[in-house]
Each structure stands twice: as C-alpha cells, then as structure tokens.
Amino acid sequence: MEIVDSQVHIWGPDTPERPWRAAAHAQRDTPVTAEEVLGWMDEGGISAAIIVPPSWEGDRNDLALAAARKYPGRFAVMGRVDPDSPALRERLPNWRGEPGMLGLRLALHTRELRQPFVEGRYDWMWEETERHAIPVMVLIHHPYMHMIDAIAAKHPRQRFVIDHLGLVNGEKDALAFRGLDNLLALGKRANVAVKSSALRCYTDEKYPYPGLQAYLKRVHDAFGARRMFWGTDQSRSPIGYRQGIELFTRHTPFLREDDLEWIMGRGVREWLDWK
Numbered sequence: 001m002e003i004v005d006s007q008v009h010i011w012g013p014d015t016p017e018r019p020w021r022a023a024a025h026a027q028r029d030t031p032v033t034a035e036e037v038l039g040w041m042d043e044g045g046i047s048a049a050i051i052v053p054p055s056w057e058g059d060r061n062d063l064a065l066a067a068a069r070k071y072p073g074r075f076a077v078m079g080r081v082d083p084d085s086p087a088l089r090e091r092l093p094n095w096r097g098e099p100g101m102l103g104l105r106l107a108l109h110t111r112e113l114r115q116p117f118v119e120g121r122y123d124w125m126w127e128e129t130e131r132h133a134i135p136v137m138v139l140i141h142h143p144y145m146h147m148i149d150a151i152a153a154k155h156p157r158q159r160f161v162i163d164h165l166g167l168v169n170g171e172k173d174a175l176a177f178r179g180l181d182n183l184l185a186l187g188k189r190a191n192v193a194v195k196s197s198a199l200r201c202y203t204d205e206k207y208p209y210p211g212l213q214a215y216l217k218r219v220h221d222a223f224g225a226r227r228m229f230w231g232t233d234q235s236r237s238p239i240g241y242r243q244g245i246e247l248f249t250r251h252t253p254f255l256r257e258d259d260l261e262w263i264m265g266r267g268v269r270e271w272l273d274w275k
Helices: 034-044 062-070 088-097 111-118 125-131 142-154 180-188 212-223 241-249 257-272
Strands: 004-008 048-051 075-079 101-107 136-139 160-162 192-197 228-231
Touching (some): 034 048, 062 075, 088 101, 180 192, 180 212, 192 212
Parallel strands (some): 136 160, 192 228
16 A cells, blocks of 8 residues: 655745745744655655645745655645735646646635635636646635635635644644534535644544544545545654554554555545646
C-alpha cells in the first residue's frame, strides 16, 4: 500500500530578503527543510508528500517548488495565491504547468486571512479554477462551511479539499468537534473531499486517541474512503510517522483494507491528478 502524506510544511527563516507575514508565528523556532522532511518520510515509509507552503511565509511558493523540482515524485505543491494580484488572472490558465504544482491552497483560518474570502474577493477565481481543472485545498473552520457548500454547488466540476476536518488550532476533543455537522453536510457534494490530517493536535487523550474514533467514523460515513485523505502536518505533530500511520492502519477498526488503500494515498493522488 502506497502512503502519501496530504500535508507537510517546509519554510525558511524570517529575513529581510524573505520576510514573513507581519506578526506571523511558525510551528517551531527553526526552519524545516525539504531534506529534513524526506528523512522523516524515509524513516516512516512514506512514498510521497504534498507540500503546503505555510501562512507565515506569505504568498510565496518558491521553497516548495524548488523542493518538488529537486525531488520529483517525492514532493508536489499546492500553491498559495493573493486573490488581489493583477497577475493571477494571467497565471491561472498555466498554473499546473509549473513543474511540481498541483493546485491552490487557501489559508482562511484567521480573521485577517479570511476577510478577502468573506468579502467575495476570491469569487472571480472559481470559474477559472473550474475551467482549468485546478483543485483547491481550503483551511477554513466549521462556521464557514456553508460558504464552501454554496461555491461547490455553483461549480460542480471544481474539486475542493477541506483541511484538518475544519478544526480550530488550540481546541481539543468535544470542543474541537462541536461543529462537525457543518463539515459533514458537505459530504453530499461529490466535488468536496476532506483531509483527516493533524488529528493528534486536536485531542488531549493519549495515543492512540480512542475518542477520535467516533468522529472519524462519521467522517467516513459522510465522505467515504475515496474522499478522506490521511495526512500529518508533521512539523507540529507530537507523534512520529509510524504512529501516525498506525493510528489508521491498526487503531481504526472500522476501516477495511480497501478503505485504507484510498485513505492512505491513492485517494489524494487521484483527486489531485498527481500521476
């Protein structure tokens, strides 16, 4: 069974040449390189991973694309965009022509980052991404799922992925999952998938986090194995890759072997058309 991580971050230091977004905070004090992530992957038996450039670096994709070019087959990229950039309209038709680029990733998890989305400044983009078959990953929380639902209904050929099950960083267990119904309602949209990623960051339980099982079962029932992608966000994970894999392969008993094939790698490859 091939294992593909649906989300990893790499980033560089905050310097005058590559300044971070104002008042941004990284997941750890030191940068994470592509080579460090490859070491984690090799130790854990991960075939490939999708690099999601982190929000604190702003809207640049340079390090991620460099990693995908240097290690083709191991890395691919979901790139960040500025919806107000005049050049974006010209770039979108050839977006996936950039070596290693699979699609877009919108980080809408803070009020500042979410405001352009709420104001409709992304609205022009959906016809273009749908026309050019550019999948979009979205980091957004449960109260805003109705907005994704409306876009997905209007653009049925546009493929979306909701990151981290729509959970809020810092919230745990019942508090974190209190709005899960809002996410599950998207299961009716055949063009919406979810990343069951970074889950150990949303519980105070000890591994293997038995309290997560009921929530995962509801996600599986709503989206099915083909639209439920395993991932780690490993740079902030309190456990290693092997435990992260076994959380699904050994400690989630309702998943069958054919479910695991899709969840652990095949599903995200096909959804993003990553050959």
